[in-house]
Amino acid sequence: MSLPRIGLTAGDPAGIGPEIVRKAAADPRVVAACLFVNDAPTTENELRGFVPGQLSGAAGRAAYDAVVRAVDDARAGRIDAIATAPLCKEALSLAGLPWKGHTDLLAHLCGAPRVAMMFHSPRLRVVLATVHLALADVPRALTPRALADAIELTAESLPRFGVRAPRLAVAALNPHAGEHGLMGTEDDDVVRPTVERCRAGGIDVVGPFPADTLFVRAARGAFDAVVACYHDQGLIPVKLLGFGQSVNVTLGLPIVRTSVDHGTAFDIAGRGEADPGSLIEAVLLAARLAAPRDGDRP
Numbered sequence: 001m002s003l004p005r006i007g008l009t010a011g012d013p014a015g016i017g018p019e020i021v022r023k024a025a026a027d028p029r030v031v032a033a034c035l036f037v038n039d040a041p042t043t044e045n046e047l048r049g050f051v052p053g054q055l056s057g058a059a060g061r062a063a064y065d066a067v068v069r070a071v072d073d074a075r076a077g078r079i080d081a082i083a084t085a086p087l088c089k090e091a092l093s094l095a096g097l098p099w100k101g102h103t104d105l106l107a108h109l110c111g112a113p114r115v116a117m118m119f120h121s122p123r124l125r126v127v128l129a130t131v132h133l134a135l136a137d138v139p140r141a142l143t144p145r146a147l148a149d150a151i152e153l154t155a156e157s158l159p160r161f162g163v164r165a166p167r168l169a170v171a172a173l174n175p176h177a178g179e180h181g182l183m184g185t186e187d188d189d190v191v192r193p194t195v196e197r198c199r200a201g202g203i204d205v206v207g208p209f210p211a212d213t214l215f216v217r218a219a220r221g222a223f224d225a226v227v228a229c230y231h232d233q234g235l236i237p238v239k240l241l242g243f244g245q246s247v248n249v250t251l252g253l254p255i256v257r258t259s260v261d262h263g264t265a266f267d268i269a270g271r272g273e274a275d276p277g278s279l280i281e282a283v284l285l286a287a288r289l290a291a292p293r294d295g296d297r298p
Helices: 017-025 028-033 057-075 089-094 102-110 135-141 144-161 175-179 186-200 211-219 231-242 277-289
Strands: 005-009 035-037 081-084 116-120 125-128 168-171 205-209 225-228 247-251 257-259
Touching (some): 028 277, 125 144, 125 231
Parallel strands (some): 005 035, 005 081, 168 205, 168 225
Antiparallel strands (some): 116 125
């Protein structure tokens, strides 16, 4: 059985992406697990015109073009999965592109009607019901449909990660799950009814539970994944417990896509100091999730 072919994109060429791609590609664990297909700029000659640490629309466009090529290759079957280094949302904007990051860009390129961002780490898995929003906008965006999509995608996807009967929990939006309306009504009006509907539909999901204790329970093994209501609610515990080891996985795509748990790190770009650990984990997970060339699944 041949090794899976992983398309690797270097993200923003002014960030640490090109450096961690080179380091990951040379890691013995990665070399043993997969074959690389890399057409993103990573060499000194290819990176001419991009100043390390300098924000630019040209860098945003280059990062976008690499993702488009990788998605085309994945959908055509030329590669088996994609692993992405970080891009810069502001650089995308400077390039005149409307997407706020990989997740919504990939959903657009793949025509996926619903996607979710999951962070997979050795001790904790977290799926986000809302993503890159101002905190003030989260309550409006946390609709029954958005939350149900996150719960359903999590339940559908976890068997691929070896979890045959996923046990899910949903974090409350408000402190103490709202204390029956004393600290907000969203948990009683939106979160709890949505959880009950999903449970009635056959998903093993419970909640909402106060977030300040839920992640402790999940990290100790009580649940296979937590659905968080907003970005920082979910990512703070994941990164606290597994920074550099956690992997961003896009659920709901027709292709396999993994990524790092960090940003472009413009402050250290070009210094040779970047840690490739998260990208190495992302590539290894992509190789596990990708269908081998004989069509079998892991």
